[in-house]
Amino acid sequence: MTDPQASSSAARAPVEVALSLGANLGERLAALQRAIDVITADPAVQAVSVSAVYETDPVGGPEQPDYLNAVLLIRTTLVPVEVLALAHLAEQDLHRTREVRWGARTLDVDVINYGDIVSDDPALTLPHPRAAERAFVLIPLLDAAGDAGLAGIPTPASKLLAALPTADVAGVRRREDLALTIDTRA
Helix, strand or coil: CCCCCCCCCCCCCEEEEEEEEEECCCHHHHHHHHHHHHCCCCCCEEEEECCEEHHHHHCCCCCCEEEEEEEEEEECCCCHHHHHHHHHHHHHHHCCCCCCCCCCCCCEEEEECCCCCCEEEEEEEEEECCHHHHHHHHHHHHHHHCCCCCEEECCCCCHHHHHHCCHHHEEEEEECCCCCCCCCCC
């Protein structure tokens, strides 16, 4: 197990990281795009790909509006805790509050996977502890990263998705009329 809070190093090799983006309050698409812009503005981050946009039924928590979800794949020399701080910066930029667990939000950015790191650190569990059980994560992940798996889970994402209840998968609808943009220049 690797420490997700290990200190940064200029000589650190870039690592591929998957981030799940979600919003169900306000201008949802603009919130997802703003998260991408904030995260990729960091000079230690390079955008690799972004999934299509999906409209999804809320999972757990109180009654709330549908989400827009996507996955952003980046390459970075930041250590996991620094990526988490960048995710929180994007959330703060859109005035995210954490009042109700699994409640409605202007923006939610989760670190889903960080290279091959597996960690049970309570500050940042890797891979995300519920990623393998969430169609709204797995479908966009397949879109952005192909059939890559999650660190420490030998089952490919497509097989994890196939094992989920049909209703969960049906609750994730691709929005062909919406798109997010990234700058993939090095």
